[in-house]
Structures are given as structure tokens and as C-alpha cells.
């Protein structure tokens with residue numbers, strides 16, 4: 001019998017702690033598949049964020065650490081500078097990467113650190129109970145924007161990739177999603193490119209993935225995906241940004 | 243042949259770190275320690291090591307975190323406001339059991355304060371500083387040559403106990419230039435194996451470095467392990483200098499620059515036939531409590547000198563049983579107590595003692 005689909009070697013065989021319909025599990029798996037395909041597991045060091053994905057290290061079968069909230073790219077910068085022969089990547093939520101850690105993000109990008117960044121944009125702060133994230137789209141309801149995000153009170157959503165685009169140090173930026181099997185495939189392709197870039201010493205690469213959080217969007221998983229496809233991509237258009 | 247070199251305190255911290263095998267330095271400018279960052283920007287590159295001028299002290303300390311978990315010796319430096327920003331990172335280093343050296347060239351506070359020498363960060367340095375149950379060893383050099391002696395010790399302690407270590411100086415020490423015997427630059431580094439470092443899982447199981455322990459009781463296990471380590475540090479790593487004779491009628495307790503000034507005071511008083519001793523804690527944590535108690539036992543009259551409000555004063559009171567008369571003189575806001583005002587204070591103390599008798 002031919003095996004068509006199996007667990008990637010870089011992914012541990014453990015029970016998930018993520019809510020049903022959460023995108024983190026899919027993205028963890030995509031990262032693991034890419035690491036297997038590129039055969040870099042034994043030289044990879046991952047930096048988990050503070051957020052729902054803080055336990056990423058339980059799922060991955062390679063070296064991992066956990067940075068303070070928002071600081072993965074400062075930590076990653078030093079690991080890669082000290083060990084340039086290793087593959088170093090951060091995995092971060094939108095609060096971690098684009099609110100508390102915006103400074104570290106911008107400066108690592110601007111320095112052109114040869115790093116790979118997996119940016120999971122689920123539009124909310126999952127871990128702390130669904131509050132507004134910098135990426136929350138206008139009129140989206142969260143536990144701190146009860147009647148929807150309103151620009152006069154809460155300001156505008158933050159288009160991080162478009163901001164990073166202007167930086168000389170940035171090599172590759174792509175925004176993808178998970179709302180259909182073909183989108184999942186495209187996300188994987190983008191991740192593959194972002195890791196390949198690091199292997200080829202091309203420089204700072206970031207993939208943003210619009211990811212569902214059914215628990216705090218107060219939607220069923222499928223509904224949540226449809227909403228991303230119909231609404232969220234109006235604020236965050238998919239595709240190659242740089 | 244001339245065997246002495248002239249160094250400022252700030253440059254000395256840098257050169258001593260390089261000799262101690264520091265492979266990674268990240269820093270963000272702040273007065274009065276800018277020369278240290280500048281020194282490292284040049285010397286680290288000359289040595290083929292890594293220097294990063296970071297975007298903030300938050301980034302500096304987290305870069306040190308990344309370098310340390312890679313298994314190399316790493317250092318950052320700053321002055322008081324910047325050290326406040328680093329406290330979260332220092333707490334994470336403690337929680338992840340990672341070695342690191344942090345130099346604080348203290349200035350006046352609170353807030354932006356000023357850029358003059360101060361010892362106002364004593365509590366912050368000796369009580370942990372950031373959140374959670376942890377301590378950091380604190381070494382306080384009094385001179386430029388002593389920076390060359392204590393910096394290697396800081397790196398050793400960090401590796402040996404897997405803990406961040408603070409080198410605590412002040413603006414005076416950082417800015418002052420002194421000759422240093424070339425011999426002091428011949429440092430033999432003990433190398434500590436770091437099997438816990440994250441270097442990729444080639445030929446071994448994957449490893450993780452983290453400070454999150456969610457399972458009931460798991461965090462307390464870490465806490466207990468750290469506490470046990472802190473007790474060992476308290477037992478084995480106390481350092482101090484005592485300059486005491488049986489004729490002394492008073493004992494000064496002071497550290498760093500303040501101890502240096504106290505030495506001048508003691509010399510001046512000697513010429514007037516007034517004998518005063520000095521007890522100088524070199525490790526501020528662990529505080530040399532037992533040693534102070536022993537040294538002070540024949541004297542009973544204590545004067546604590548600080549370039550701050552009474553902070554170390556609390557540790558002195560904790561170290562000494564009732565029956566000691568413990569007085570305090572300190573100046574704040576970057577003002578250094580002068581020899582004259584200390585001498586006046588001591589004379590007053592001795593006079594009132596005679597009256598009591």
C-alpha cells in the first residue's frame with residue numbers, strides 16, 4: 001500500500017491544545033512539512049511567541065525556544081548572528097509581532113537579518129480572551145471593541161507587510177490565507193520560499209497568513225473562513241507584497 | 243619596560259569582557275556608559291566577534307538572550323533608565339536559566355534623573371529587579387583595575403550557575419581613568435560545557451529553552467531549583483574587603499566609588515589619630531552578612547555611606563544584631579558625599595559616643 005499522506009517527521013505526535021477550527025495547527029503542520037522537504041530539521045532553531053502559539057515547541061520536533069512577548073526577532077537576530085549556519089525562524093501572532101513587538105520587527109527587517117518570519121494574523125488576541133489586535137479590521141467585534149472596531153475610537157488596522165515593504169533590508173513579503181485547500185497550498189509554497197531564501201542567504205523573509213480564530217470571532221469554523229475570504233482580504237489583500 | 247595601561251572604567255568593562263571570552267555584545271547608547279558601547283563597536287569587530295547597536299535596551303537584553311541560548315558568552319551594558327527597560331528580559335534569563343552579564347553604570351534617578359554618578363539602583367540590582375522569584379549575583383568594583391578582576395568573575399558565575407550577573411558601577415567609575423597593570427589582562431578563562439544550548443538537533447534529541455510552566459507544581463519545581471542555587475551562591479560566592487584594626491572606634495560600610503572615597507577619609511582621620519575601619523562588600527548580592535557581623539563585632543559603631551538614600555543600609559541592619567549603632571550618610575541625585583562632610587559626620591558620631599560613656 002502506498003502512503004499518500006502522513007504526519008511530517010518534524011511534527012510531534014501529540015494531542016492538540018488549540019480550539020477547533022484554529023489556524024495555528026494547520027500552520028504548524030505546514031512549517032513542519034517545509035522543514036522536512038528542505039531537510040533542515042537538524043539545523044533549525046525556532047522561536048515561539050507569547051500568544052496561543054507559545055506551546056509551538058510541544059509540536060515541533062526540533063530545537064525551540066520561547067521569547068518574551070514581542071521579542072522573538074531580537075532573540076532570533078542574535079541566534080542567527082552567532083550561528084549563521086543554522087536555520088532560524090520566528091512564529092508570531094499579530095499582537096506579538098505588530099503591537100508589543102513592532103519595534104523589534106521593524107528593526108530586524110531594516111537590518112536585513114537573514115531570518116524567516118511566520119506571521120499569524122488571526123485579527124485578535126487569542127490567548128488573553130479575544131481583545132482587539134492591531135490587525136483587527138474595521139467594524140470587527142472583539143472583547144474590547146464590543147460594537148465593532150471604529151476608527152475614531154480604536155484607530156485603523158495595521159498593514160504591517162505594506163509598511164515593511166519600503167525597507168531596503170527586506171527581501172520577501174507575502175500574504176496568504178487558509179480559507180480553501182488551494183489557499184493552504186499557496187501558504188505552504190510561500191513558507192517554502194521564505195525558508196529557501198534563508199538557505200540561499202537572501203535576507204529577511206516574512207509570510208503573513210490570515211488565520212481563523214472561530215472562538216473569538218464568535219463564528220463557526222467554516223463561517224470564519226468565509227468571512228476571511230469575503231471581508232478580511234479587503235483590508236489585507238493576498239499575494240506577494242515584495 | 244612600561245607594564246601599565248591607562249583605561250577608563252567604561253573601556254575597561256569592554257576590554258575585560260573581551261578577555262573573558264565575550265563573543266556577543268549588544269547595546270543602546272546612554273550616558274554615562276556610552277564609551278563602553280563605542281569601545282565594543284570597534285574592539286568586538288577587530289576580534290571577529292559580534293557587536294550590535296540595538297534599537298532599544300529591550301532589544302539588547304533579548305539579543306543577549308538569543309546569544310546566550312546559542313551557547314556563547316554574551317554581555318550588554320546600560321545605565322539606570324536602560325537597565326529598568328531590561329528587567330523583563332533579565333527575569334526571562336533567570337527563568338530560562340541562561341547566563342549573561344549586564345553592566346549598569348548607574349546615574350541619578352528616579353525617572354530620567356541626571357547623568358551624574360549614583361548608587362540609587364542598589365535595591366533594583368540586589369532584589370531581583372524584574373518580576374518573579376529570582377536573584378542575580380551583583381559585583382561592585384571600586385576601581386578600574388578591579389573591573390579587570392571582577393568582569394571575568396561575572397562571566398564565570400554566570401556560566402557556573404546559569405544566571406544573569408550584574409556588574410554594578412556608577413558614572414564616576416565609568417568615566418574615570420586609571421592605570422592598570424598589564425598582568426591583570428592575562429585572564430585564564432574556565433570553559434563551562436553547555437550541553438543545554440540550542441544548536442540544532444543534529445545527533446541528539448530536540449531541546450527547548452523556555453520559562454513557561456503551566457502544569458500544576460511544575461513552576462514551583464523550577465522555583466525550588468533556583469532557590470537551592472541561590473543558597474549555594476550565598477554560601478560560596480560572597481566577596482568583600484575588610485580593612486580593620488583593633489584600634490578602630492568606628493566602621494564604615496561602603497561599596498564601589500563610595501568605598502573609594504571612604505578610603506581617603508580613613509587616611510585623613512588617621513593623621514589626626516582617629517582610627518576608622520572599612521568593610522567593603524564586593525558582592526552586593528550575596529551580601530556578606532556573616533562576614534560583616536564578624537568584622538564589626540569589636541567595634542559596634544557603624545556608618546553606612548551611600549550615593550543614594552539608605553538602601554544597602556537595610557542589608558547592614560539585617561546583618562547586624564541589635565546592640566550595634568548603625569548610622570547613615572548619603573547624598574542623592576548624583577551628588578557625591580565629600581570627604582569633608584563624611585569626616586565631620588564621623589567626628590560628631592564619636593563625640594556623642596563619648597558623651598554617652
Ligand SMILES: Cc1ncc(C[n+]2csc(CCOP(=O)(O)OP(=O)(O)O)c2C)c(N)n1
Nearest residue numbers: 050051052069093094095096124125126127
Ligand atoms: C509583557 C506582556 N504583556 C502582555 C501579556 C499578555 N499576552 C499574552 S499573549 C497576548 C496577545 C496574544 O495575541 P497574538 O500575538 O495576536 O497571538 P494569538 O494568541 O492571537 O495567537 C498578550 C497581550 C504578556 N504575556 N506579556
